[in-house]
Amino acid sequence: MVDTSDEWIRTRTGIIERRIVSEDENTSDLAVEAAKKAIKDAGISEDEIDLVVVATASPDLIWPSTACIVQNKLKIKNCGAFDISAVCTGFVYGLAVASQFVATGMYKNVLLIGAESISRFIDWKDRNTCVLFGDGAGAVVLQEATEGFGVLKNYLGADGKRIDILKIPAGGSAIPSSYESVEKKLHYIHMNGNEVYKFAITALVKSVKKVLSSSGFSLDEVNYIIPHQANQRITEAASARLKIDRNKIISNIDKYGNTSSASIPIALDEIYQSGKIKYGDLVITVGFGAGLTWGANLIRWNK
Ligand code: ACO
Numbered sequence: 001m002v003d004t005s006d007e008w009i010r011t012r013t014g015i016i017e018r019r020i021v022s023e024d025e026n027t028s029d030l031a032v033e034a035a036k037k038a039i040k041d042a043g044i045s046e047d048e049i050d051l052v053v054v055a056t057a058s059p060d061l062i063w064p065s066t067a068c069i070v071q072n073k074l075k076i077k078n079c080g081a082f083d084i085s086a087v088c089t090g091f092v093y094g095l096a097v098a099s100q101f102v103a104t105g106m107y108k109n110v111l112l113i114g115a116e117s118i119s120r121f122i123d124w125k126d127r128n129t130c131v132l133f134g135d136g137a138g139a140v141v142l143q144e145a146t147e148g149f150g151v152l153k154n155y156l157g158a159d160g161k162r163i164d165i166l167k168i169p170a171g172g173s174a175i176p177s178s179y180e181s182v183e184k185k186l187h188y189i190h191m192n193g194n195e196v197y198k199f200a201i202t203a204l205v206k207s208v209k210k211v212l213s214s215s216g217f218s219l220d221e222v223n224y225i226i227p228h229q230a231n232q233r234i235t236e237a238a239s240a241r242l243k244i245d246r247n248k249i250i251s252n253i254d255k256y257g258n259t260s261s262a263s264i265p266i267a268l269d270e271i272y273q274s275g276k277i278k279y280g281d282l283v284i285t286v287g288f289g290a291g292l293t294w295g296a297n298l299i300r301w302n303k
Helices: 006-013 027-042 066-073 087-103 160-165 179-183 193-213 232-242 260-273
Strands: 051-055 080-084 110-116 136-142 150-158 224-227 282-289 293-300
Touching: 006 232, 027 066, 027 110, 027 136, 027 260, 051 066, 051 087, 066 080, 080 087, 087 110, 087 136, 087 150, 087 260, 087 282, 087 293, 110 260, 136 260, 150 193, 160 193, 193 232, 193 282, 193 293, 224 232, 224 260, 260 282
Parallel strands: 051 080, 051 110, 224 282
Antiparallel strands: 110 136, 150 293, 282 293
């Protein structure tokens, strides 16, 4: 489709494989699959979910929210549902927002999902973007934790002055869909890769430092950092700047590509299922993306 090579993609991004939705699947279908596994793992039933939050940059529809579609597909009655729009930082923003409902005692079981069919927004003739993204979903059920466990700290940042370096220009109220918007390919992801690359490294390092700064913990005490999986070189450059043991930084971009808001929960699930994370471990989830947005969560594992 484009002038590229497997060698270029592997060395410049670290991506070897990725997953793409089939024609009859949407973001909500991936979200539902992930949600069912998380609900089962939490040992509860769908009916016990009090709130559904979906972080996504590729919703089924502009509105209503994908969270409402997911709620219906899971046959959950009597619960709230809404989407979070923070693109690749969606899960980090989602965790900060969703955990408040548990912390305040308003809800017992909050379902948070990061889900994407980002392939639907890719111009497969643009080699700057079409080699990077993949589809996927991951989910967690947030419940009350023992004192000193669970989501301990959140740090969120944004810089709306820099929306132009990464965006889907049309399809919203600023540029509604038209023949012209389609002809000009304005419904696809437009990205200045170099600018995003530089921003991502700085944002990752800054977010990790900020979320730790008021926590009383040092970087040495952190067991795992789970960064948004955008590019292996971004992860490596940031770990070098943080001077952190390379084995503490989780990477699975080789298998999935950049799955936007789904990348952190997919990686979290993989290290949880593999038994790597143990009760009491300190974990930082850290994201960066369009907006620009960035942020991190500091979690003491309570399972
Ligand atoms: N295949 C082959 N060659 C390519 C490709 C490709 N897919 N893409 C670019 N090139 C070429 C360029 O044309 C250029 O050629 P030239 O030297 O003859 O001019 C050369 O490769 C180097 O181009 P750069 O853009 O400098 O390549 P770079 O090493 O910076 O890698 C990349 C590009 C992978 C896009 C990198 O900048 C990056 O990862 N940026 C961050 C992207 C990202 O993470 N985006 C998502 C953020 S998260 C979110 O919110 C969605």
